[in-house]
Amino acid sequence: FYLFLFRLFCSWTRRLLVATCTVISTSHGATAVERSSTSSEAISSQGPTHDEIDFEFLGNLSGDPYVLHTNVFTQGKGNREQQQFNLWFDPTKGLPHLLHHMESTACNIFAVDGTPIRDFKNLESKGVWFPKNQPMWLYSSLWNADDRATRGGLVKTHWTQAPFTASFRNFKANACQWTSPSDTSRCSSALSSGKHQVWMTRELDSRHHLSPTIALDCLISLAMASSQSSTAACFFLALCLASIALAGNFYQDVDITWGDGRAKILDDGQLLTLSLDKYSGSGFQSRNQYLYGKFDMHIKLVPGDSAGTVATFYLSSQGNTHDEIDLEFLGNLSGDPYVVHTNLYTQGKGDREQQFYLWFDPTMDFHTYSVLWNPRHVVFYVDGTPIREFRNGELAGVPYPKSQAMRAYASLWDADDWATRGGQVKTDWSKAPFTASYRNYTADGCVWNNSGAASCAMGSHSWMWQELDPNAMDRLKWVQKNYMIYNYCTDVRRFPQGLPRECNAS
Template identity: 70%
Template sequence: MVKIYAVVLVMFFNILVASSAGNFNQDFDITWGDGRAKILNNAQLLTLSLDKTSGSGFKSRNQYLFGKIDMQIKLVPGNSAGTVTAYYLSSLGSAHDEIDFEFLGNLSGDPYILHTNVFTQGKGNREQQFYLWFDPTKDFHTYSVLWNPQSIIFSVDGTPIREFKNLGSRGIPFPKNQAMWIYSSLWNADDWATRGGLVKTDWSKAPFTASYRNFNAQACIWSSGSSSCSSSRSSSSKEAWFTQSLDATGKERIKWVQKNYMIYNYCKDTKRFPQGLPLECTVAS
């Protein structure tokens, strides 16, 4: 009986190590904004604000090399034209990797644009943009990145909207060697964010505020050159997210989202790539 109890305790401890949730004081540092970013409600809520003087931002305390990262966000309400709320993972340096959600503000009544991108070895230009099927300013919604050795899957409220597969065997770079921090920022980008910069930020509406809650990371934490997910463990013993891929339902959901809500796909932009579309757009996985 004692042995069984000890095993249960060890299993429970491993679950805690693999998944951190919910305390912004423990998980993040406010990195800029001179007081415009706030951690509230016993560290269960974080807000970023933007005014004419400055925006604000935060950064995770941990680095991650693969993980399933969830955050609930409520975006700037009302006239948010010119503002960008960015939520992303990134490594450092000119050859950095990056996985982006960016929410481009708009005039009251017009939809936000959800802008996604993937950088590998310092190279991006892999944008896909979507409208959302709800008003993201009315309530919190969950924005997720599943990043494992097989693929990167972007999801909204559990619905996958985009997949970037690991096609390294075809010579296509994939983020797999650089650990990334989680970042978020709220900033003014009225030179490009809304209708290509035609609509400017209305500072009479400031401060603009975005809110965050229920952060959850089931992830491999990178520290001192090693991962909390031991490479010696077999893939079958790792958590399900590490080998997770899109099932038939997930593939159908992506098709639905991309048919009804996608407004830009770099893989169809022949004007941007007159010499030919990027290789990942044309090869079969």
């Protein structure tokens, strides 16, 4: 299983080179690299009957989408390039995008931003070779392929834009390391002991989605930033060692709590829609309560003119001194960006709002919104990118949510007294009903049973003491620099007696 984090600096003009990362092996594990050069890296076994798993990013003309080219070789035979894809975003701008390859004994899955794009299953029972016996090296490369790369070779490399440069970093490996044939039994022993079983037999869930856990645990990035010179396409390949939390079923996991039929569970429990009209909104809550955990939801927000509406995904306990962790999505006029409104209550006190624009249209497709809550901090994520961190500041006298179990909630409701432009724009009820869609709810947390608080807090879950690594901190700073539009910690007019204590502590 190979974990790869890349930053590839690409420009605005003609890109006709191919950067590739090729995997060829059965040495499962996780790997990553730190280097910055125009270079070649790949994973390959050797000889005419080698195995190989390819990710290739084919350069383009300015304005054209990048093409993602995939291939799988087994026993020296490839010709499985039938699956090529245009990327649905501009990979040369903004944040690094998360790209993954997950290999198990059951399948090989290629994914972009947590969305699987190709699944090559193990069909040995039907006589189809599957890569499983040959250990591999990891390779990557940046090379000229203008005989085929762009528009079938019709467009040639623009050498006046050279040199083209790719940069790599954070190469790590968590794998069965092959040093001699005798190592086969050692890897097998480690696998049979359960050390790697969590991914060894994993497949896609019933909705054909990778768990959001993969996007977070397998920090595989492909970053292409504009520069003054042309660059080539970029690449990666990764086989992720991930603790996969499979998406649940809404029939089993939640209760619809209000809305008089406006909330509907569809697709055998895999999809839940909330609707809002002039008379009522709707909402649901998790059946379980949790003390700490990692919570994810895929949401597609209300499209079109959604001014005045608020869709939510949040955690909350009960009572006047409740704790609460809020993600609220404030509707907009058509063409305006959505606002993500975050807040955190401790012992009944909130007033900790931070707001952000989203860097994509959240109404076109589902995106993953997450909350990590552990004893050290609360982190809000969008598509695996942290947008806000609230640290445990108890040593500085700042209350922190740590003793009240919380449920997960979601709702769609009317808030046109404040939601859009401070309440200046009202809900246009001629556009009703408004609908938001939810799917792939996952809660990897300590379930509260009214007597298990102590054992829950001492759990061994991977998220329990998880911190933001340097890459995540870079992404957090990028979001806050470019997309934060309100921060209570800088609103001195609102707090004339002094900013809240946590603002000074941070």
